[in-house]
Amino acid sequence: MDTSNAGELKKTPSEKEDVKSDPPSQLPTPPTRSAFKSILLVVTMTLGMMVNTAGSTSITMTLPTIGKEFHLQENELQWLVSAYPLSSGCLLLVFGRVADLYGRKKVFLCGSLFLAIFTLACSFQHDVISLDIIRGIQGIGSAAIVPASLGILADAFPPSRARSLAFATFSAGAPLGGVVGSVVGGILTQYTAKTWRAPFYLMTGLTVLCFVGSLISIDPDVPSCDPDKRIDWLGAFSVTAGLVLIVFVLSQGELAPRKWATPYIIALIILGVLLLVLFVIWQQYLEKVQDDPNAVHSALTPPPLIKPSLWKRGEGRFAAMMIIGFVNWAAFLAWIFWVQLYFQNYLQLSVIQSVVRFLPMVVSGLLCNTFVGIMAARVPVIYLTAIGTGATAVACLLFALINPGASYWAFTFPASVISVMGADFVFSTGTLFIAKVSMPHEQSVAGALFLTMNQLGTALGVATTTVVFNRVDLHRHGRDGIVSYKAAQWTAFAFGVLGTLLSILFFRGVGPAGFREPIDKPETLNGDEERTMTLDSNQDIKVRSKEVPNLNR
Structure with missing residues (x-):
């Protein structure tokens, strides 16, 4: 068993108890895979993550256009953003369990096909109610794709530097999908005859590409090692x-x-x-x-569906990472939501003018994820999560203090550069950390729980800031409408600050989330043997297994 992947988590004496795995008769060995197929697998899973996130953000740049076509007020546009992450977030746990039990490849293929069908269906709607409903159904496909992706990557790449790079690349799909979705969605809305419907055509094509890639790259499903396959x-x-x-x-x-x-x-x-x-x-x-x-x-x-004891893993740090992901995405997506409305509805900028102002996020996102992929095994968790959430909070603060007459370089540019750092650092580090503290047969459902918190953070962040915006707008009594946008950003700022405080409080002394070379050679667990898994220089935890040849699977 590779002990290095246990991380730098410290355990109290009360936690040095036997961690029993389910007693499978034999865990299959990962099939041999060529370098090309491994790269194609990572690219396909990352594309799936990009499509998932772009489904939430590509519509944000089209909201003013949809509002004009359907004669809607700003507060009536919220469900177009919230319906998708809500249905997706609420069903991730169910599909994570189904994927772990009945086959991650099957779930991924069915989910991507379902998502493609209902993404295309969104483009044919002619009233906001039906579009809201289809958006909610669309999220079901996303709920199937993402947890299966996490389980597929964890299964395909045992603890190694390759796993760190694979997870970092996959995680890059989330913020990059968000940024690219906004940019491409804005360009298509501005320059195509189909306006807001065009981004749905593009997302449909990308989802079909994801389906084809998964047919080629994903290894055949292997039987689950869980003896009880009920749901x-x-x-x-x-x-x-x-x-x-x-x-x-x-x-x-x-x-x-x-x-x-x-x-x-x-x-x-x-x-x-x-x-x-x-x-x-x-x-x-x-x-x-x-x-x-x-x-x-x-x-x-x-x-x-999800073991309550899972939340206690790593002295409660598993739960802390879940909450950090929740509040960070509440801040990040709320920031994007109100910034694009501020650009188009308050400053009266065109869609393409708004898109150009988001472009620094693309470059920043690429650099951040490259950094995580290379440094995940060297940089402690606290630095990545605290700096990431703090940067997103500062981006919200800049727009809470913004002067509409100031230069683009004074507020908007620095906010665009640092806003995506929280999404990049927290998501990448979080997925590595969750994979590290979860058992092999828990990978999809544990990853699904983390994604659920992110998706629900999106829905709650937009909903909460909308409440604040409406209340302030109702009582501004002739004051400039900028006060309502600022109030929404102050609320998003509070979410980001909470994430930073939780990072500092729970992850002090915790080492890197990525793979480190083991000090000792890995050993095989057979029968009812017991061995010590080193967590840091002076802490350990005993692990007992029955007939488990290799717990790296």
Whole structure:
């Protein structure tokens, strides 16, 4: 077993307990793969991630155009952005579990085909309600692609520098997809006869390309090592319904007839919270049943969708990384959402003029992900997450203080350069960290949980800042409308600062997330042997396994 991939996580004495893996009879050896096929695999998975993120951001540059065509106010455009990440984020856990159990390649192929169909369907809608609905359905395909991608990469690349580069490249797809989606979406909207419909045609073509690439590059599925292949559908329903209701209320609270005092708004928020509480209690019960050898198992007690104990990994740092990803994407996507509306609706810039102002993000994103790919094994987690979230927070701060009459180089340029650093650093480091602390059969579902938090952060960030914008705009009493945009950015700034504080609080003393060369030669675990896995110079954790020839898989 390669001990280097355990990272620099420190364990307290209470955590130095046996970590039992499920007892598969034999974990298959990864198939031999040529360098070309490995590169094609990484490119295909990265393209899938780009398509996923571009699905959220390509529409942002088209919002003013859609608003004019359908005669909509700014607060009525929110669901065009939120519907996609909401459905995607709420279903990631379910598809992550399905991918781990029944085949990641199958799930990826089905998801990409589904996404292509409904992305194309978006371009044929002629009213905002139907477009909102199709956008929500479109997100289901994304929910299948992304967790399967994480499991495919973790399975194809055992702990090594190649894995660090593969994950860093894959992670680059998120911010690059966001930036490219905005830039290309803006250009197509400005210069094509189909205006806002043209970006959907492009996204459809890229998704089809992703489908073809996956047919060629992904290794055949291997049987899951999990002995119990049932899915917790009750948990899946409760967490999905609860999250949908809560985000719906956040987005509709300001639009309801009596705003937050509207009876159905109050009822739905209570129901959403109760469903999430039920989900947590149910998951704890299922994990307790699964861990108890004397418990009576039945069809009503499948393995939990996500083990509550997973959140405690690494002295709670697993949970901390989830929250950091959540607040960072809340800040980043809210920043993009309000900046492009500020450019087009307040400054009255054209779409292409707005796009040009986002171009520094492309270069910055490429440089940041190149840095992570090379330095992931050398730079401690705290530097990447704290600097990344802090940079995104500063970008929001610059627009919260912006002077509309100032030069582009004073506020907009530096904000564009540093805004993407949080998305790049946190996503890349987070996916490596999650893969490191998760067991082989948990890779897709653990990655799905991290992506769920990112997607929900997107929906919550846009929803929360929209509430603030509306309230300030309602009470500005003749003051310049810039105050409403600034208020939204102050809210996004608060999300970024929270991410920075969590990074400093939880990741002090934690080493790099990337692979490091092992000091000792890896050993094989057979029978019921027990060995020590070194985490740093003076901490260790015992690992027990039954008939596991190689836990690097």
